[in-house]
Each structure stands twice: as C-alpha cells, then as structure tokens.
Amino acid sequence: MGLSAQTLVLGIESSCDETAAAVVAGDRRILSHRILSQIEEHAPYGGVVPEIAARAHVEHLDGLVAAAMDEAGIAFPELAAVAATAGPGLIGGVLVGLTTAKAIAAAHALPLVAVNHLEGHALSVRLVGEVSFPYLLLLVSGGHCQLLAVLGPGQYRRYGTTIDDAVGEAFDKSAKIMGLGYPGGPALEARARSGDAGRFDLPRPMLGRDGCDFSFSGLKTAVRRAWESLEAPTDGHAADLAAAFQAAVADVLDDRTAHAMARFRDEIAGGAKDLRLIVAGGVAANAFLRGRLEKLARAEGFTMTAPPPELCTDNAAMIAWAGIERLELGLVDDLGFAARARWPLDEQAPPSLSVKA
Ligand code: KG4
Numbered sequence: 366m367g368l369s370a371q372t373l374v375l376g377i378e379s380s381c382d383e384t385a386a387a388v389v390a391g392d393r394r395i396l397s398h399r400i401l402s403q404i405e406e407h408a409p410y411g412g413v414v415p416e417i418a419a420r421a422h423v424e425h426l427d428g429l430v431a432a433a434m435d436e437a438g439i440a441f442p443e444l445a446a447v448a449a450t451a452g453p454g455l456i457g458g459v460l461v462g463l464t465t466a467k468a469i470a471a472a473h474a475l476p477l478v479a480v481n482h483l484e485g486h487a488l489s490v491r492l493v494g495e496v497s498f499p500y501l502l503l504l505v506s507g508g509h510c511q512l513l514a515v516l517g518p519g520q521y522r523r524y525g526t527t528i529d530d531a532v533g534e535a536f537d538k539s540a541k542i543m544g545l546g547y548p549g550g551p552a553l554e555a556r557a558r559s560g561d562a563g564r565f566d567l568p569r570p571m572l573g574r575d576g577c578d579f580s581f582s583g584l585k586t587a588v589r590r591a592w593e594s595l596e597a598p599t600d601g602h603a604a605d606l607a608a609a610f611q612a613a614v615a616d617v618l619d620d621r622t623a624h625a626m627a628r629f630r631d632e633i634a635g636g637a638k639d640l641r642l643i644v645a646g647g648v649a650a651n652a653f654l655r656g657r658l659e660k661l662a663r664a665e666g667f668t669m670t671a672p673p674p675e676l677c678t679d680n681a682a683m684i685a686w687a688g689i690e691r692l693e694l695g696l697v698d699d700l701g702f703a704a705r706a707r708w709p710l711d712e713q714a715p716p717s718l719s720v721k722a
C-alpha cells in the first residue's frame with residue numbers, strides 16, 4: 366500500500382442494526398473502533414425493525430463519531446477523508462450515516478468516500494494483513510450469501526448468490542424457531558456445541574447442482590417442521606437440531622465453494638500457487654463453519670483466511686479501510702452521492718433468480 370501512517374480516515378457504518386464509527390490509518394492501525402449494537406431495541410420484535418434502527422442511528426451517531434475521534438486523539442481537519450456506508454442496506458439508516466459523513470466532509474473540505482457495505486466486508490481481510498488480489502471471497506452475512514472473485518477495489522466477478530434467504534437470515538430464523546433468542550447466529554452456534562448433528566435429518570439445498578448459487582429457505586422450513594414435530598422440545602433437542610442445522614449449512618457452503626474454487630482457478634488464477642479463499646461477513650464469525658471451510662481449502666490447495674470475529678460482524682473499521690483503499694486509487698465521491706438500498710458488487714452479474722442484490 367502506498368498510503369502512510371498519516372493517512373487517517375473516519376469510517377461510519379449505519380446500514381443495519383449497528384451504529385459504528387472508527388478511525389483507521391493507512392498503515393492498518395485501528396486508532397478507534399466504536400460500535401453500538403441495537404440488540405436491546407430490536408430483541409422484543411425478534412428481528413430488526415427499520416424505523417427503530419433509523420431512529421437509533423440518529424440518536425447515537427454524532428456521539429459515536431465524537432468518541433471515535435476523541436479516542437484517536439485527532440481533530441477533523443487531520444483526516445484524509447470521511448468514508449461512510451452508502452448502501453446496500455436499510456435506507457433510513459444508510460441515509461443517517463451518509464448524511465453525517467457529507468456534513469463532516471463539507472464542513473472541513475474533506476473528500477467523501479461512499480462505500481459499498483459489501484466492499485467493506487470484502488476488503489476487511491486486507492485491514493488485518495497483507496493479502497493480495499485476486500482472491501476468492503465467500504461473503505456470508507445477515508443480508509447476503511455470495512461467492513465472488515475479488516480482483517481489486519470496485520472489481521468483482523460474482524459466481525453465485527442466494528436465490529432466497531441469506532445464510533445469516535437462516536441462522537436467525539432457525540434460532541427464533543427454537544426460541545434461542547436474538548440475534549440468532551451466535552446463540553445457535555453456542556447451543557450446537559453440545560448437540561448431536563446426527564439426531565435430525567435435514568436437507569442440503571442445492572448440493573450437487575451446477576454453479577455456485579445458494580438456497581436456504583427450504584432448510585429453515587425443515588428446521589421448523591422438525592421442531593414442531595417434537596411433543597415436548599427440550600434444551601437437548603435444541604442443541605441437536607442446532608448442530609444438525611450447522612452441519613447442513615457447512616455441507617452446502619463446502620459444495621458451492623468447491624465449485625467456485627474450480628472456476629476461480631480456471632478463469633482467474635491460472636497456474637498461480639497462492640490461491641486464497643477469504644471468508645467474511647457476520648456468519649464468518651462462526652468457528653464451526655470456519656473450521657469446515659479451512660479443511661475444504663486445504664484439500665483444494667487454497668489457503669483460507671477470515672478476519673477476526675469482531676471484524677466479521679458489522680463495524681466501521683472495515684468501512685474506513687475500504688475508504689482508504691478507494692482513496693489510494695483516487696476513487697472519491699461527490700457530495701451528491703445518493704444512498705442505495707440495493708447495490709450489487711458486480712453490476713454486470715447476470716440477473717439471477719435472486720431477490721437480493
Ligand atoms: O455482517 P453482519 O454483521 O450484518 C450484515 O451485513 O448482515 O452479519 C450479521 C449476521 C446475522 O445474521 C448473525 O446472526 C450472523 O451474522 N452471525 C452469526 C454468528 N455471528 C453473527 N452466524 C452464525 N454464527 C455466528 N457466530
């Protein structure tokens with residue numbers, strides 16, 4: 366990277382249920398990293414309520430930005446740029462963060478970088494260490510489940526996406542069915558640790574099919590049926606079903622990722638020796654899935670890397686970092702940049718059956 370320790374970027378994230386601000390330096394130092402989770406606000410509803418999220422972002426963002434700047438020990442004029450998530454996500458929340466970033470940029474004559482939230486996840490691994498392009502990315506979060514070749518900032522080739530639910534959504538909904546609480550992903554993973562995956566027989570949607578697309582809604586429905594068929598469900602049943610669910614998800618991710626690895630090798634990497642699989646997004650925090658993907662990568666001649674769990678789930682450090690990468694390439698944005706509820710990383714990707722970008 367050509368950027369120096371003096372290149373400081375403020376990142377702002379507000380596209381879902383986390384309000385976050387961070388200051389990151391061009392030499393990968395995270396000077397501050399503030400996250401305010403809205404879990405308590407949304408928990409009674411068992412999921413994210415967009416209006417509540419937008420209001421909470423409005424209430425907390427200014428304070429978080431001030432705290433992040435304070436902790437970094439710098440003033441706005443010392444920044445090289447302000448980066449904010451400009452989509453995709455819940456539009457009310459995205460607007461709050463983007464407008465705040467625009468105001469700071471305008472007031473201090475700083476460049477604005479409008480960051481695609483998915484690019485934040487996609488590049489997050491490079492904030493942690495030297496990982497060169499191209500790499501294969503499995504992006505698994507609450508809103509997305511995609512396999513992409515990452516060629517550089519702004520350069521993505523999508524191999525597959527989900528045709529219905531995202532994998533994090535399947536975790537959250539399955540956890541809710543079993544009464545494990547919200548957010549469901551971490552709760553389900555914890556419960557699965559004491560479970561026996563062989564006690565329930567769950568489907569593996571898309572397994573063995575051509576291509577790299579995903580589908581998880583049938584798996585979630587199977588979890589519901591299995592749970593509702595129990596006369597007196599116990600904690601033990603929940604543990605077994607959670608383990609069976611995770612095993613099914615791992616089998617599907619393995620199969621789809623293996624297809625993408627073959628394609629990546631043929632189309633992009635050629636004879637390159639340093640083949641990389643990067644796993645990012647909230648679900649990449651799951652240790653069981655990381656372990657399974659690591660094993661697959663080893664068998665296929667890839668090296669798997671994932672950011673530490675706290676940089677897998679939504680945060681502003683990854684947005685600041687994506688801002689740094691784009692700034693280095695001169696990819697800054699106009700103050701008129703409009704927030705985008707949908708914003709695919711690969712704008713050229715053929716329209717799939719997908720209902721998501
Ligand atoms: O990336 P993220 O924070 O937000 C989105 O951009 O969607 O991902 C959130 C998702 C949620 O569905 C959450 O349940 C899931 O990531 N998640 C997990 C784990 N930690 C977070 N899923 C499985 N196991 C985990 N440990």
Ligand code: ZN
Nearest residue numbers: 486506647679
């Ligand atoms: Zn995310």
